[in-house]
Amino acid sequence: MNMDNNTKRNEPWREELRKSIKNKERADKSRVHMRELPADYRNKNNEEVNCGLTKEEALNEAKRCLDCPAPSCTNGCPVGIDIPQFVKNIERGEILEAAKIIKQTSALPAVCSRVCPQEKQCEAECIYAQKMGKEAVAIGYLERFAADYERESGQMAVPECAPSNGIKVAAVGSGPAGLAFASDMAKRGYSVTVFEALHEIGGVLKYGIPEFRLPNSIIDVEIEMLKKLGVEIVTNCIVGKTITFEDLQAQGYKALFVGSGAGLPRFMNIPGENLIGVMSSNEYLTRINLMGALRDGDTPVLSGKNVAIIGGGNTAMDAVRTAKRLGAEHAMIVYRRSEAEMPARIEEIKHAKEEGVEFMPLHNPIEYIGDEKGRVKQMRLQKMELGEPDASGRRSPVEIPGAIETIDVDTVIVSIGVSPNPLVPSSIKDLSVSKWGTITVNDGMQSSVPTIFAGGDIVRGGATVILAMGDGRRAAAAMDEYLKSC
Template identity: 70%
Template structure:
């Protein structure tokens, strides 16, 4: 723990009092929302450093002052991991930033990650009093979460959540992505002996292979995982549950419960002519090779083709990650092709904004019909169908309808397909008794995340079929609570 002298010095830094005086006579609701400092677009497209630079202490204190500390904090209901948002923000306002970080860790195993990649505008911030009642911009909860987590890390005084006395009960986790890490953290707090098995050689799951450095630096993920290790969580890499070790092996090793958080790693394709051409690949492969296998380095053992005219098919965050990666790898023309309008895009507003600033061209209301290649079998152009929006479909978004006879050819030399993912069938097919949906996702009880095999719980993309980091973490927390209750009844 930091010394009393250190904490007092932090509270008494001159900028705190100066800023308090500046804000003294202003109503909280009159203060403008802070703007996140960023690398300029013309600079950042030539590097993989983080685009958002983080708030200064002055900015964070000013933004924390906007929080109204509502009697009924609806922002908490919008948070899948139930962070006590007013409490951590008020700690920042008082200058107790390390206490703010400690508050975050009470319910969030990965605050520095969530502060960067969570879609706060659709979750906690959408429920903020400013949005709901005042029709103004929400308190920048995500920015403040990142600030508190980064401040703690950079201070060198990183708090480790308290854990209950060890109970000797062994629990296994398949997958070190956000669902598995959240589950492991909560189970460790309750005194369980937790081991996380990861199929790849690096920990973090989608946080490592799916999200580029310019949005989530690997060092951030590593520090968060190091905190879990200090809580007693053990990690085993290069180990595929269902293949390297079986269901029977886990039982023989003494594990009394298993959480499956293996994600959804199988890419979907559109099954249109030309998808087998050289230069057409899944977004999953593209980002994994760049993020995890150093494929951006020409000297890498697995270098990647650097297209000059790159099209990314899809409108989610993963598509934005891919098209912005392509720009950094030298694409002169980088395009998003999406069959609906921009309003229906599932990507974060910030990611779309950043992509546009970086010169990405948006072909909304367009859908690829086919790809054609050159004499060497390399993709050369794509035929796009113009679309219009009809009535809403099952997702609530308006259904895209082709405009008869309205097509155009566009030159491309690389196509990255980002139209969703499916769960890897390895665990569902190799574990006896698991109930699986026709889509390959594991069936669970919505309250406890328990599967049809009573000692197995599951969450994240293996259940949802593709969702956000924070929803996966919410599943992990819910599963930890459910498994703890089940174990206490049965042991």
């Protein structure tokens, strides 16, 4: 029996065949590679290293998306961005619509797209990476493109907000957790005030991340968007000192979110740590990023020629790359584990190497030696090797007996982690904290004091920007439910 052409076109197997051919064409495309400033140029200034995508590059990359019937990329996003929808809008050339979709769940798209470890989150869940052994769709690059395109178009849309409910809530800290919380609560109709201890808004985004990775102008635009949502931000105000939790209650705030971060640096407690020229990465980056030391400001930071950064995370990479920009002739990363175990993003390690940073894995400082003026001049390093795997399969570094070397240094930046600032937790009666000083919360980020919620580093001890934002969003949802039930 003959069938007409329409019947043939509508046969399910023919549609599946067309889709498989289309997907094969998409799968054969190579992932876009973002342009970067030349290494020997950028390591002498503070210009942003990554240059973004052109519109043509973005559209071509978006076309690589395979239209998975059950996409898993969104599962890897801590703030729940509808990744397939915004990518498809870019593919259709509807960039402003793509930006609108992202901003439904992300308060800081231009920030997150620059600093979040997409390769370990959304892109790790892409079917290319999961099933096909290929490079994932460049979700982070596409998010940045959409956010930058919207900003440069002059048509930035303010997300819709529910009508005001007349309820006041407060947040401590204007870092990523506090800003994400504030955004979501404002969208729900709450009157939100964010209290920031420093004179600049942005928390770790401003004081912890150099402008060559995240320009301050980008942060400022995102913050202005929050203000358009009605969020009020009060600077130079320390909750727990300038103002207390009881003061906030008396002023009519019905609940509080604590996103005060983890600002206390950790040291190794080895001889010589009190020498001039030995400091934490927290102090080093704050003085440069927030206080103008890179531009010969009022609080200049010591700028050595032989600079060692102790640690292997993103903050260590930020510090060592900053040292190069301050004129270090010899900048090195000293890390007690292997390079493969460094927690820093692969991109950050790559950029550091390109900019002339030396890597010394499997080395651990055991002493700093000073000169007659009390400034560090040398450090003694214990060489390490990886021992037998532990129960988790991870091999711990162990000392190689007698393998000690001494090298010249005139500046040492210790970047081995931070601890929560105890000011806010210690100022609130009946607030439960862990033995590490972090605030104890339930799955909804609610503390032992029902009207207090918390997230980010003050809960985790250490978190990425996007994880902190995820905490802020969860806290907002849980606080909303709690206040509605009161």
